[in-house]
Amino acid sequence: xxxxxxxxxxxxxxxxxxxxxxxxxxxxxxxxxxxxxxxxxxxxxxxxxxxxxxxxxxxxxxxxxxxxxxxxxxxxxxxxxxxxxxxxxxxxxxxxxxxxxxxxxxxxxxxxxxxxxxxxxxxxxxxxxxxxxxxxxxxxxxxxxxxxxxxxxxxxxxxxxxxxxxxxxxxxxxxxxxxxxxxxxxxxxxxxxxxxxxxxxxxxxxxxxxxxxxxxxxxxxxxxxxxxxxxxxxxxxxxxxxxxxxxxx
Amino acid sequence: xxxxxxxxxxxxxxxxxxxxxxxxxxxxxxxxxxxxxxxxxxxxxxxxxxxxxxxxxxxxxxxxxxxxxxxxxxxxxxxxxxxxxxxxxxxxxxxxxxxxxxxxxxxxxxxxxxxxxxxxxxxxxxxxxxxxxxxxxxxxxxxxxxxxxxxxxxxxxxxxxxxxxxxxxxxxxxxxxxxxxxxxxxxxxxxxxxxxxxxxxxxxxxxxxxxxxxxxxxxxxxxxxxxxxxxxxxxxxxxxxxxxxxxxxxxxxxxxxxxxxxxxxxxxxxxxxxxxxxxxxxxxxxxxxxxxxxxxxxxxxxxxxxxxxxxxxxxxxxxxxxxxxxxxxxxxxxxxxxxxxxxxxxxxxxxxxxxxxxxxxxxxxxxxxxxxxxxxxxxxxxxxxxxxxxxxxxxxxxxxxxxxxxxxxxxxxxxxxxxxxxxxxxxxxxxxxxxxxxxxxxxxxxxxxxxxxxxxxxxxxxxxxxxxxxxxxxxxxxxxxxxxxxxxxxxxxxxxxxxxxxxxxxxxxxxxxxxxxxxxxxxxxxxxxxxxxxxxxxxxxxxxxxxxxxxxxxxxxxxxxxxxxxxxxxxxxxxxxxxxxxxxxxxxxxxxxxxxxxxxxxxxxxxxxxxxxxxxxxxxxxxxxxxxxxxxxxxxxxx
Numbered sequence: 001x002x003x004x005x006x007x008x009x010x011x012x013x014x015x016x017x018x019x020x021x022x023x024x025x026x027x028x029x030x031x032x033x034x035x036x037x038x039x040x041x042x043x044x045x046x047x048x049x050x051x052x053x054x055x056x057x058x059x060x061x062x063x064x065x066x067x068x069x070x071x072x073x074x075x076x077x078x079x080x081x082x083x084x085x086x087x088x089x090x091x092x093x094x095x096x097x098x099x100x101x102x103x104x105x106x107x108x109x110x111x112x113x114x115x116x117x118x119x120x121x122x123x124x125x126x127x128x129x130x131x132x133x134x135x136x137x138x139x140x141x142x143x144x145x146x147x148x149x150x151x152x153x154x155x156x157x158x159x160x161x162x163x164x165x166x167x168x169x170x171x172x173x174x175x176x177x178x179x180x181x182x183x184x185x186x187x188x189x190x191x192x193x194x195x196x197x198x199x200x201x202x203x204x205x206x207x208x209x210x211x212x213x214x215x216x217x218x219x220x221x222x223x224x225x226x227x228x229x230x231x232x233x234x235x236x237x238x239x240x241x242x243x244x245x246x247x248x249x
Numbered sequence: 250x251x252x253x254x255x256x257x258x259x260x261x262x263x264x265x266x267x268x269x270x271x272x273x274x275x276x277x278x279x280x281x282x283x284x285x286x287x288x289x290x291x292x293x294x295x296x297x298x299x300x301x302x303x304x305x306x307x308x309x310x311x312x313x314x315x316x317x318x319x320x321x322x323x324x325x326x327x328x329x330x331x332x333x334x335x336x337x338x339x340x341x342x343x344x345x346x347x348x349x350x351x352x353x354x355x356x357x358x359x360x361x362x363x364x365x366x367x368x369x370x371x372x373x374x375x376x377x378x379x380x381x382x383x384x385x386x387x388x389x390x391x392x393x394x395x396x397x398x399x400x401x402x403x404x405x406x407x408x409x410x411x412x413x414x415x416x417x418x419x420x421x422x423x424x425x426x427x428x429x430x431x432x433x434x435x436x437x438x439x440x441x442x443x444x445x446x447x448x449x450x451x452x453x454x455x456x457x458x459x460x461x462x463x464x465x466x467x468x469x470x471x472x473x474x475x476x477x478x479x480x481x482x483x484x485x486x487x488x489x490x491x492x493x494x495x496x497x498x499x500x501x502x503x504x505x506x507x508x509x510x511x512x513x514x515x516x517x518x519x520x521x522x523x524x525x526x527x528x529x530x531x532x533x534x535x536x537x538x539x540x541x542x543x544x545x546x547x548x549x550x551x552x553x554x555x556x557x558x559x560x561x562x563x564x565x566x567x568x569x570x571x572x573x574x575x576x577x578x579x580x581x582x583x584x585x586x587x588x589x590x591x592x593x594x595x596x597x598x599x600x601x602x603x604x605x606x607x608x609x610x611x612x613x614x615x616x617x618x619x620x621x622x623x624x625x626x627x628x629x630x631x632x633x634x635x636x637x638x639x640x641x642x643x644x645x646x647x648x649x650x651x652x653x654x655x656x657x658x659x660x661x662x663x664x665x666x667x668x669x670x671x672x673x674x675x676x677x678x679x680x681x682x683x684x685x686x687x688x689x690x691x692x693x694x695x696x697x698x699x700x701x702x703x704x705x706x707x708x709x710x711x712x713x714x715x716x717x718x719x720x721x722x723x724x725x726x727x728x729x730x731x732x733x734x735x736x737x738x739x740x741x742x743x744x745x746x747x748x749x750x751x752x753x754x755x756x757x758x759x760x761x762x763x764x765x766x767x768x769x770x771x772x773x774x775x776x777x778x779x780x781x782x783x784x785x786x787x788x789x790x791x792x793x794x795x796x797x798x799x800x801x802x803x804x805x806x807x808x809x810x811x812x813x814x815x816x817x818x819x820x821x822x823x824x825x826x827x828x829x830x831x832x833x834x835x836x837x838x839x840x841x842x843x844x845x846x847x848x849x850x851x852x853x854x855x856x857x858x859x860x861x862x863x864x865x866x867x868x869x870x871x872x873x874x875x876x877x878x879x880x881x882x883x884x885x886x887x888x
Contacts, residue, residue, distance in 0.1 A: 012799075030523040030636065038528055038749065041802075045747040045791040051802055055316065057489040059529045062414055063320045080633065088636055109460060110799045117437070120317050124429040128422035129381045133301040133699050134372070136379035140336060143390030153383040153408060156415060160319055189381050 001027045001092045005040070007052055008099040013108050019097070022052075033076060033085040034059060034066070037098075053111040059083040061224060064159035067166075068112045069099045074163035074222045081161060081224040101166035105173070105209045116162045118208040119176060125204035126197040127180040129189050148186050155183040157225045164219035164227075170211030175219035177201050178231030181238050195242040202239050251506070253857060253872040256660040257361040262878045263343070266365040269661075270704050274711040281306035284710050285469040287454055288312070289441045289496050291424065292321030293417055293691060294674025295475030297698030300423035303432035305703060310467060311424070311433055312456060314440040314491060314804075319421045322477060322489040323694060326413025327534060328397065329405035330691040332370040337394050341402040343367045348879065349400050350689060354654070354682020355831035355847065356881035357512070357855075359874060361661060362679050369700040370692050374406055376699055380419040384408050397687040398535065398580065405688045410534065410626065416691055420698070440804065441496045442735075443728045444472065444503045444670070451500075451670035452718045455728050457736075459804060462797040464729055466720035470713050471669045473702065474500060475694075478653035478675040480513065482812050482819065483764070484756025486650035487519060487532045493808040494815050497657050497676050505665040506857035506870060508658035508678035510815065511823035514685055514832045515765050516651035517583040520634055521603035525753070530649040531634060533627055535687065538576045540611040540623065541644065543567050543583075545604050549594040555605055555643050566590055570843075581684065581765075581832060582843065584648035588765045591647075598645045605643035612640065648765060652690060654681040654832065655822075658857040658872075662705035663697060666857075669709060673697040678855070683831025736796045739806045744789035748806040751786045755779065755809070755816055763820050768836045772824040776817060783813040818858055818867060825869060828852045849881055 003024040010017030027036050034056050041051035057065040061081045070076035076085040090096060098112065106114040144152075156179070164175035181198050184190030190197070213232050220229040258265040276284065284307050288299040291313040299311040315321065333346040346367040351358055374392070378384065384406050385393040394403040408415040427433040438459040445453035445466070453468040476496040480486035501507045518537060519530045544565045546558055566586055568575045578586070587604045590596060597603050612620050617640055621628070628639050635645070656678040663671050663679070674694040681689065718724075762775035786809070794800040829838045829845035830852070838846040855872040 028524050028526055031526045032528070032634075035526050035528050039526055042747040042749060045793060045802065046745045048743070048745060048791060048793055050793045053799060053801055057315060057320055057491045058322060058325045059490060060325055060531050062411065063315075063322070063324050063489060065315065065320050078633075084633060086633070086636070113799070116316060120319070120425065120435075120437075123422065124425040128426045129379070130426060131376070131379040131423070132304055133297075133376060133423075133703070136372070136375035139334070139374045139378040139392060142378060144386055145390050146386045146388045149383050149386040152381075153385075153415075156383050156408075156418065157411060159414075160317070183383065184381050187381050187383070189379055 001029055001087055001090070003027060003036070003090065004093070004095040006095065006097045007111070009052070009111055010108055012110060017108070027087055029088040031087050032059070032083060033070065033087065034083050036087055053113050055113050056083055062159060064161035067101055067114055067116065067162055069101060069166065071097055074101060074166040075161060075224050079224065079226070081159070101162060103162075103165050103171040105165065105171060106162055114162075118210070119160055119162060119173070121208065122173065122177060122201055122204045123180065126193065126200035127184070129184060130193060142188055144187060152183050152186040155179045155186070155227065155231055158227050159225050161224060163222045163224060165210055167218040167222040168211065169216055169218070170214055172213045172219070173205050173208070173210035174213040174232045174235055175223060175227055175229065177205050178235035179227050182231040182234040185234065185238055194238070195245060198235070198238040198242045199246065202235070250868065251666055251859065251870055253658070253666065253870060254660065255359060255872060256662060257359065258661070262360060262364050265361050266368055273704055273708055275707045276710050278306050282308070284308065284713070285310065287467060287469040287472045288475060289454065289473065290321065290475035290477060290674070290676070291315075291318035291421075292323040292475060292477060292674060293420055293694030294676075294698045295321070295473070296417065296420035296424045297695050298473060298475060298673055298702050299433055300420060300427050301699050301703045302706070303427035303430070307432070309427070309433045310436065310469065312436045312439045312441060312454075314438065314459060316437055318424055318435060318437065319418060321417060322492055323417045323691070324414045325489065326691055327410045327532065329395065329407035329412045329688040330373065330416065331397070331404050331686070331688045332374045332406060332692065333367055333404060334371055334374060336392060337403045339402045341404050345402065346370060346404065350680070350686060351682065351879060353686035354684050355845065356682065356853070356876070357830055357874065358680055358682035360876060360878055365701070366680050366693060366696050369696045372700055373692060373695045377416060377419050380422060382408065382415045382419045400686070413691060416695065420695070441476075442499065442732045442807070444500045445724050445728045446503050446667060447718045447722060447724045450668045450716070453720065453725060455725070455732050457732070460799050462795070462800065464732060466725045466729060468718050468720045468725070470710060470716070471671065471706065473671040473673060474657065474676050475673040475698065476676045478656070479815060480650040480653055482756070482816055483650045483759050484753045485522060485527060485530050485760070487516065487530050490529060493811070495808050495811045497672070498811040498815055500657060500665070500667070500670060502860050503667070504860065505667045505670055506658035506859055507655070507818060508855050508857040509655035509683070509822065510819040510858070511763070511826055511833050512654035512683045512831060513650060514652040514654060515581070515584045515648045517580050517587065517648045518606070518646045519649035520631065521598055521645050521647035523599055523635070531630070532649070532651065533631065533644070533646060535580070537606060537624060537627060540615070540620065541576065541606040541608050542610060543576050543604055543606055545590045545595040545597060547595070551595070555597070555607070564590070564595070581834065581845070585765050585834060585843070587648055603645035603647045606646045607643035608639060609643070652685055654678065654683060654685055658855070662708055663702050664705070664709060671702055671706070673702060683833055735807065735810070736803065739790065739792050739803060739810065740796055742787065742790050742792065744791045746789045746791055748786070748790050748792070748802070748809040751782060751790060752809045752812065754782055755813060758782070759816055759819070763823050766834050766836050767823050769824065772820050775820045776824070779813060779817050779820070786810070786813065821867070822856055822858065825856060826852055847883070853881070
């Protein structure tokens, strides 16, 4: 198959970027999107040109390293991360636009690579349970109903790729933050820090410059891990309850 | 020559670890603040070690090449984690987990290490539950378990098909907590490119900032490598693209011994290679073999569609050869049998490198819905990758490189022969012998980081008061210059072939000559061919751009250069080990039924290799494995 690529090239954050037109010829239909980019890059190296920078790691949709926008959709069309997009899902001769995430809190590093450390900092603000290694009671001491455990797992499945904020017109990270707050609020172990967690993570999210949710549901539509937008409702509830309680106290 | 001391405590097997912990030297809380620990890698072993040591009061610098510590390849583990909890009341115990692990490894691991692993397995589950890892639960709220290969009890804990992800995110959460507290300084997009050894002790590393290209020196009181395995040596494997051998290979070249490099694990059920564009292989859970039947056409080169091949022209070769186990034959047997039928020209799919895994009978028995309930997500994944519907035509599967049991040599304290250098998780060689059982990799990574190294570190650090080094010492100077020299050499070739193409060539060669089956002849061939490809690499590789910027081509080329060197050592090790055991199968040494033929008289030992300098043959140092408590039997899963 042949494709006409419009790929975003930008050397670093401080210079202006542009779309470069690249022909991707003789691409097998069974190649993944990233393998197509590998082939394009190998051909650029043959011509001693600088290859297109993009990040990927596990290439099975779980590590969340991929961060590109394909034809306007963060992580590309279909379910799953960009590494799970296959060329057979495009038409022969199609023009494909590839660009980095567009969100002020994810500054560009190079070409399709963006800096998503803001998500790490939000987790550092409270996305954990403060236990001490070695002091845990026997695991069977805490019973957790299957229903709660399953719902916690649904939320915990987030891969931290940033597609939610990249898709949102407000660059809101509330799907990401909501997923972590929901996961830990559902479990008995998460209760002691429940209030501070919601307050601290929301504060960190605001400080990183992410916007607020205004119910576009674009995040849910693109999420490779199928996180439901209902975690945002949970986050709002957790935050309001925590804020009211801290005012009352 | 070095005399290897595994430092195994004396006394009864079940008391060794307890005894060690009660008598190990400690560093008092006020002094812990004075020590700096470098942890390289942020997977299960690295993240858990960094978080726990910071909790104890040490200053930790943690490095990973990814953009976040949450990305390490531990995240992709699917099946589960073993622990001897006996929650199912099915007769499990520490002894059984110990024995299963030792037997699974074909009696090529240390008894004391494996017993300790089985002991601490129970603490891991407690720790993870306390962190909020959402393990699968029964309706009554109890933890659920499932069975895994090589065991007759249900001891595997799991979080859907994403157990690795949830365990890693648990360790990442603890690490994040410690980063916030200021006791861990996290360095992302930072690749270790050399180890700095001062007066024989590992005291620092040279790191390249992948975003800016800047080289930095980091000094500490001890260095821990938790940098994973080297399956990507074969180019195509189930590992992530970034997985590499550079950190442990640099340590090897600085004097750390590399043990058992030839112990590689090949997983029988992966999606086959679709073409020479392919960048990685995806694992399909082995559980599929519970209901799927493996077959190939009886006729060579049969080009008919599978549904057009009548029943009597199909060869259900596992059921035919191993009637007792059938499609559930052990991993190594299944993998090698698939290779045999493909070598005979009876393989299916592109290039004839695949066998069918057919669910026709299962669908007839359980209905499509029944099969969907059990394996729906796997069928979906298969269709997404191959574009084929496995309800309508059989799946195609083929074995792939998955895990490496070999790694840097460590003693009972997880310290290498270089004082001050600890090696954790898949990067070390210690606990799985010649073959790893399913659901044991996660267990070992977390055991090393949460429960072992935090106890053994005091033994070393308590001897290191007043031994601070600074980054302006000549050793740092020399190591940084060496790194810069290697980088410049790669940049100066100015060729036109990508390092990926050389990597693929190396991988194909190793897969053919030193893969599922190895022979003296094939290994000698590989040892002649590898230096030739390597020479072309150094003359033709193209690395555009500069060293002082974000340059992924340079990162890849550096890793491939190290893979070439490791490839040679691996073949040399496979050649020296004149027996078959676990994942290492030499065709010259097999029983009439195709099972591995061990040679305990000559090879009941660890092969540790010592680097002797550029162009010189490495020296082999043997550590005998003394079986005091169990008798190494011939591995038998038939009865």
